[in-house]
Amino acid sequence: MTDTASGGPPAVTAYRWRWIALLVVLAGEIMDMLDALVTTIASPAIRTDLGGTAATIQWLAAGYTLAMAIGLITGGRLGDLYGRKQMFVIGAAGFTVGSLLCGVAASPGMLIGARVLQGLFGAVMLPQGIGMIRRMFPPKEMGTAFGLFGPIMGLSSIGGPVLAGWLVDADLFGTGWRMIFLINLPLGLAAVIAGILFLPSGRSEEATRLDLLGAVLAAAGAALLVYPLVQGRELGWPAWTFAMIAGAVAVFGVFGWYQARRQRTGGDPLVTPSLFRKRGFTGGLVVGLVFFSGMTGFALTLSLYFQLGLGYSALKAGLSQIPWSIGMVVGFVAAQALERFGRHVIHAGTAVMAAGTVGVVVTLQIAGIGMTPWQLAPALIGTGLGMGLLMAPFFGIVISGVEPHETGSAGGTLTAIQQLGSSLGAAVLGTIFFGLLGSGVATAAGHDAPELKTRLAAVSVAAADQDRIASALRACGHDRASADADEAVPASCARLEQTVRTVRSSDPAAVQRIVGTAGKDAGAQGFSDAMTATLWVVVGMLGLTFVAAFLLPMHARPEDEEENAGADPVAASV
Structure with missing residues (x-):
C-alpha cells in the first residue's frame, strides 16, 4: 500500500491489520487524554508531597499543554518526512519514558520537566494517528473508524478524573499520586510493541523540509508569554515580566513576517500566511484561544x-x-x-x-x-x-x-x-x-x-x-x-x-x-x-x-x- 500526501485521499486497498492498528492509535489518544486531566485532581497531593508553590500547580497543567502546542506545529510534518509509523512509535516511547520520570520525580522542577517531555513526545505521537487511519481504511469504513473516537474520548473524560482520584487515595504499593503516571507504563509499552508490529509503514511522497527557524520562533513566543503569566504573581510582577510579555508580541510579529517571507521565496512555512486573510480562520483562532x-x-x-x-x-x-x-x-x-x-x-x-x-x-x-x-x-x-x-x-x-x-x-x-x-x-x-x-x-x-x-x-x-x-x-x-x-x-x-x-x-x-x-x-x-x-x-x-x-x-x-x-x-x- 503506497502512502499519499497529508490531506490526500485514502488508499483504495484496505490495510490488513487496520482494526488492530486503530486500537494502537486509540491507546495513544487515551494516554494523552488521561494525562491532560489527571493533574487537576492530583495537584494538591503532589504539592503536599514534593512542596513547591502555587505556580507548581499551574505548571503541572501549563507545562504539558504548552509543550504540546509547540510540538504540534511540527509533529505532523515529521510524520510526512520520516514515516508516520516511525514517529508514532518514537512519540509513544518518549511519552512512556516521560511518564516514568514523572512517577519517580523527586522535586517539583523534575516533575514539571518530565511533564514538558510528555507534552513534546505526545505532540510527535498524536498527529500520526489521523493520517494513518485515512490510509488504512477504505471510504466505506472511514466513518466507523473515526466514530470510535467519540466514545473513547467521552469515556476518558469521565473516567480520567475518577481514576486519578482513586489512584491517589488507594496509595497502591505506597506510590500515592505517582501511580497516575506509572499506570501509563504498561499501556505505553503495549502501544510501542503493537505499533512496531501492526502499524503500516511508508511516508509521504510529497513531504517538504521542516521550517526549523519558524518552529523556534513560535516556541520562543509562546514561552515568553506563558512564563511571566505563571510566575509573575509570586515574584511581585517585576518589570522583566512585562518585558517578556512585550517580547512575546514582538517575537510573534517576527514569526509572521518570516512565514510570509519563506512562502515568497518558495519555501514551505509552518503556517500558511494566507490563512490569516480569512475572517473565518482568524475568528476560529480567537474562539479556540479564548474558549x-x-x-x-x-x-x-x-x-x-x-x-x-x-x-x-x-x-x-x-x-x-x-x-x-x-x-x-x-x-x-x-x-x-x-x-x-x-x-x-x-x-x-x-x-x-x-x-x-x-x-x-x-x-x-x-x-x-x-x-x-x-x-x-x-x-x-x-x-x-x-x-x-x-x-x-x-x-x-x-x-x-x-x-x-x-x-x-x-x-x-x-x-x-x-x-x-x-x-x-x-x-x-x-x-x-x-x-x-x-x-x-x-x-x-x-x-x-x-x-x-x-x-x-x-x-x-x-x-x-x-x-x-x-x-x-x-x-x-x-x-x-x-x-x-x-x-x-x-x-x-x-x-x-x-x-x-x-x-x-x-x-x-x-x-x-x-x-x-x-x-x-x-x-x-x-x-x-x-x-x-x-x-x-x-x-x-x-x-x-x-x-x-x-x-x-x-x-x-x-x-x-x-x-x-x-x-x-x-x-x-x-
Whole structure:
C-alpha cells in the first residue's frame, strides 16, 4: 500500500491489520487524554508531597499543554518526512519514558520537566494517528473508524478524573499520586510493541523540509508569554515580566513576517500566511484561544476548590466532576443531531455553558461552605452540555473556510492554538484564583469575627484576648492562603497558635476547637469567594467567545465533511 500526501485521499486497498492498528492509535489518544486531566485532581497531593508553590500547580497543567502546542506545529510534518509509523512509535516511547520520570520525580522542577517531555513526545505521537487511519481504511469504513473516537474520548473524560482520584487515595504499593503516571507504563509499552508490529509503514511522497527557524520562533513566543503569566504573581510582577510579555508580541510579529517571507521565496512555512486573510480562520483562532483558556481554568480551579476549599478527598473530587463529563458527552451527541444549524450550535453551546457557569456561582452562594456534589451537579451538567455543543462542530466549521491546499496547515495551527489556550488558561485563571485567595480568606475571617468572639466569650475568654485571636486569625488565614510553599508555616500562624495556648479560659481545649473551626470555615469561604470571582472571568471569556463566533462560516462545506471527520476527535481531546 503506497502512502499519499497529508490531506490526500485514502488508499483504495484496505490495510490488513487496520482494526488492530486503530486500537494502537486509540491507546495513544487515551494516554494523552488521561494525562491532560489527571493533574487537576492530583495537584494538591503532589504539592503536599514534593512542596513547591502555587505556580507548581499551574505548571503541572501549563507545562504539558504548552509543550504540546509547540510540538504540534511540527509533529505532523515529521510524520510526512520520516514515516508516520516511525514517529508514532518514537512519540509513544518518549511519552512512556516521560511518564516514568514523572512517577519517580523527586522535586517539583523534575516533575514539571518530565511533564514538558510528555507534552513534546505526545505532540510527535498524536498527529500520526489521523493520517494513518485515512490510509488504512477504505471510504466505506472511514466513518466507523473515526466514530470510535467519540466514545473513547467521552469515556476518558469521565473516567480520567475518577481514576486519578482513586489512584491517589488507594496509595497502591505506597506510590500515592505517582501511580497516575506509572499506570501509563504498561499501556505505553503495549502501544510501542503493537505499533512496531501492526502499524503500516511508508511516508509521504510529497513531504517538504521542516521550517526549523519558524518552529523556534513560535516556541520562543509562546514561552515568553506563558512564563511571566505563571510566575509573575509570586515574584511581585517585576518589570522583566512585562518585558517578556512585550517580547512575546514582538517575537510573534517576527514569526509572521518570516512565514510570509519563506512562502515568497518558495519555501514551505509552518503556517500558511494566507490563512490569516480569512475572517473565518482568524475568528476560529480567537474562539479556540479564548474558549479553551476558560475551559482549562474552570477545570483547574474547580478541582482545587473541591479539595482545598471543601476538603474533599481526591476520589470524591473526581467523582464530583462526573456530571460535567456526562453533560459534555450528551452535548457531543446532541450536536450531531443539530448539525444542520451550523454556527448556531456553537452560539447555543456558548450560551448554555455560560448559563451553567453562572449556575455554579449561584449554587456556591446558596449552598455555602457546606455544599455537596449533588447540589452542584445540575449546574455542572449544564456547563458540560454547552461545552460539548460548542466543541463538536467547531473544528469542521473553522476549517471549512480555508482552501484545500491550506487544510493541513490550518488544522495543525488550530490544534496548536487550542493547546496554547489551555496553557494560558492554567496560567491566567490560576493566577487570578491564587491572587484572590489570600484576601478572600482574610475577608471571610473578618466577617465571622463577631460570631467567633461570641463563642470565645462563652468559654470565659476576655474581650481583649478575643480581639487578639480574631486579628491573628485574619492574618494567619491571609498568609497561609498566600504562602509560596506549604512547608513554611507563616509567622502569623505561629503567633496565633501561641495566643490560643496562652489565653485564660474556663475550657482551653474548647478555645482550640473554636479557633480551629473558625479557621477552617474562613478558609472554605475564602476559596469559595476566589472561585466565584474566577468563574465570573470565565463567563466574560465565554461572552467574548460568543461574539468572536460571528466571524465563523455558517456551515462546513459538504465536500469537507469526510476530510474533517478525522480532525474533530483531535479537537475534542484537547
